[in-house]
Amino acid sequence: MTHLTEGTLRRMVDDPDVGREDAAHLEGCADCQSLFKSIQDDARSVARMLAVPDARVDVTRAYARVRSAPISAPRLGFRLPTLMPRSRPMVLALAATFVAIAILAVVAQDFKTNIQPNSVTPVPITVADMQALSQLGDYGTVTWTKQPNLQVVSSAAEAASVAGGMQPPVVTNLPKGVSANITYAAMPQAVAVFTFSSDKAAAAAAQQGKTLPKMPAGMDGAKLTVTVGPAVGEIFGDLKQGSSASDISVPQLVVGKSAAPTATSTQVTVKQMEDVILAQPGISPDLKAAIKAIGNPSSTLPIPIPVPYATSRTVTVQGVQGVALGDNTGVGSGVVWVKNGVVYAVAGSIKQSDAIDIANNLK
Amino acid sequence: MNLGARRVSNVKADDEAFEALFRSEYGRVVGIANRVLADSHEAEDVAQDVFIDFHRLHSASADYAPAWLHRAAAHASLNRLRGSRRRHRREVAQAAEEGERTMDPQKQLEVDEDRRRVREALARLAPKPAAVLVLRASGLSYAEVAGALGVGIGQVGTMLRRAEAALRKEVTRDTSD
Numbered sequence: 001m002t003h004l005t006e007g008t009l010r011r012m013v014d015d016p017d018v019g020r021e022d023a024a025h026l027e028g029c030a031d032c033q034s035l036f037k038s039i040q041d042d043a044r045s046v047a048r049m050l051a052v053p054d055a056r057v058d059v060t061r062a063y064a065r066v067r068s069a070p071i072s073a074p075r076l077g078f079r080l081p082t083l084m085p086r087s088r089p090m091v092l093a094l095a096a097t098f099v100a101i102a103i104l105a106v107v108a109q110d111f112k113t114n115i116q117p118n119s120v121t122p123v124p125i126t127v128a129d130m131q132a133l134s135q136l137g138d139y140g141t142v143t144w145t146k147q148p149n150l151q152v153v154s155s156a157a158e159a160a161s162v163a164g165g166m167q168p169p170v171v172t173n174l175p176k177g178v179s180a181n182i183t184y185a186a187m188p189q190a191v192a193v194f195t196f197s198s199d200k201a202a203a204a205a206a207q208q209g210k211t212l213p214k215m216p217a218g219m220d221g222a223k224l225t226v227t228v229g230p231a232v233g234e235i236f237g238d239l240k241q242g243s244s245a246s247d248i249s250v251p252q253l254v255v256g257k258s259a260a261p262t263a264t265s266t267q268v269t270v271k272q273m274e275d276v277i278l279a280q281p282g283i284s285p286d287l288k289a290a291i292k293a294i295g296n297p298s299s300t301l302p303i304p305i306p307v308p309y310a311t312s313r314t315v316t317v318q319g320v321q322g323v324a325l326g327d328n329t330g331v332g333s334g335v336v337w338v339k340n341g342v343v344y345a346v347a348g349s350i351k352q353s354d355a356i357d358i359a360n361n362l363k
Numbered sequence: 364m365n366l367g368a369r370r371v372s373n374v375k376a377d378d379e380a381f382e383a384l385f386r387s388e389y390g391r392v393v394g395i396a397n398r399v400l401a402d403s404h405e406a407e408d409v410a411q412d413v414f415i416d417f418h419r420l421h422s423a424s425a426d427y428a429p430a431w432l433h434r435a436a437a438h439a440s441l442n443r444l445r446g447s448r449r450r451h452r453r454e455v456a457q458a459a460e461e462g463e464r465t466m467d468p469q470k471q472l473e474v475d476e477d478r479r480r481v482r483e484a485l486a487r488l489a490p491k492p493a494a495v496l497v498l499r500a501s502g503l504s505y506a507e508v509a510g511a512l513g514v515g516i517g518q519v520g521t522m523l524r525r526a527e528a529a530l531r532k533e534v535t536r537d538t539s540d
Binding site for chain 2: 005006007008009010011014039042043045046047049050052053054055056057059062063065066069199
């Protein structure tokens with residue numbers, strides 16, 4: 001019989017009865033005995049080295065601590081993007097739709113109607129506000145029946161096929177200094193369903209030491225369905241090889257369009273849902289005020305403007321009202337508008353006047 | 364409405380499953396982290412982070428829950444061990460903990476010194492061998508170690524043997540330097 005392997009011998013140190021045949025071999029084999037001895041020495045020596053005083057734990061206290069720990073992210077099923085100043089314009093363009101949807105969900109006025117905005121309005125928002133939105137997860141469950149799946153593709157045709165036939169926009173007047181090297185990105189339609197849970201809401205409120213206002217009948221189990229996209233975009237600039245959607249960094253220009261998001265719901269009126277959700281402790285008074293200030297959310301898409309990072313003003317683009325972000329320093333600017341049920345965004349490390357010019361000439 | 368009621372009961376069931384999982388595994392998860400860090404307070408921090416991460420992303424009734432927790436505890440604590448900024452704090456805490464015991468001061472110094480050297484050697488091992496040592500030393504069975512590391516149970520003996528030889532070598536190398 002061949003000699004025992006080191007692995008087998010090691011196991012025999014812990015469990016001498018592991019196999020009768022092996023034990024019989026060891027008994028009659030001087031070589032294996034010698035190896036066994038040295039393996040056993042190492043094992044014992046390491047056991048001594050790694051010995052530590054036992055940790056005495058209070059499981060009940062530890063459990064209470066874990067249950068009260070703030071859960072940072074991603075409670076919504078996706079991680080909200082962190083705004084880095086240098087990638088601000090692009091992040092705005094990519095993130096605006098998702099975040100706007102979350103806000104739209106909150107402000108949706110007619111739950112029985114399919115909501116589709118036809119204009120945009122700026123809403124000042126802080127990063128903390130954006131993160132507060134992730135607390136929606138404390139009030140119910142968010143499931144993606146179709147996950148957002150942004151893909152980097154190699155051609156306009158491929159982008160269109162990923163995006164269900166939506167053609168990428170064509171930039172006709174690229175500003176000087178912007179690379180004509182284009183990377184296409186596309187996302188098929190994504191669908192999220194938020195289901196309100198009164199149990200979860202009560203638990204979340206209790207953790208803040210508060211009680212929820214009395215809830216309307218039908219609130220428990222009410223569903224809000226939000227669709228995003230499909231969307232297509234072009235990124236102008238020299239990206240590193242093997243770029244994926246997540247490591248596109250600091251492009252010079254991003255141009256994108258997306259089917260305007262829609263929201264539908266069941267069981268409750270909007271006012272009721274809005275009241276309950278706005279009552280959550282994490283949402284700042286500013287955001288509450290901003291949400292309430294939106295005149296007619298069934299026709300207006302709120303575009304979140306990160307307060308510390310950008311200024312905004314209303315502009316006319318392609319004959320409709322849009323919002324311009326940033327300034328003319330060339331550090332970063334962007335324009336967002338909605339036309340014929342499609343949300344468009346142009347953003348990059350360019351002057352605001354260039355961004356508006358590109359927007360007006362987009363085909 | 365039945366759907367809504369079922370959803371609520373699902374939430375409750377999930378919370379109950381998480382609490383049961385926590386109660387059955389918390390001690391072991393702390394044990395694994397303590398084995399690495401030799402500091403029970405820091406080990407509890409790691410263990411709680413591990414449970415929070417788990418709860419955020421996984422269902423407590425998943426079959427793989429204990430294996431996931433064991434693996435995460437080993438990796439999270441080894442990562443912490445490798446972070447040199449923590450090292451000093453840990454030594455201080457450890458010295459204080461030992462200081463509460465009645466031990467001959469000379470002997471205590473030796474114990475501290477040995478423990479420090481072993482942890483430094485452990486931090487230098489590759490992640491997998493380090494994890495094998497720590498999990499087995501924390502009392503996990505061969506099957507549990509195999510589950511945590513996603514390897515066949517037949518491989519555990521060999522991995523353990525190699526890791527033990529490597530750790531001894533690292534510690535000796537450190538001493539002879």
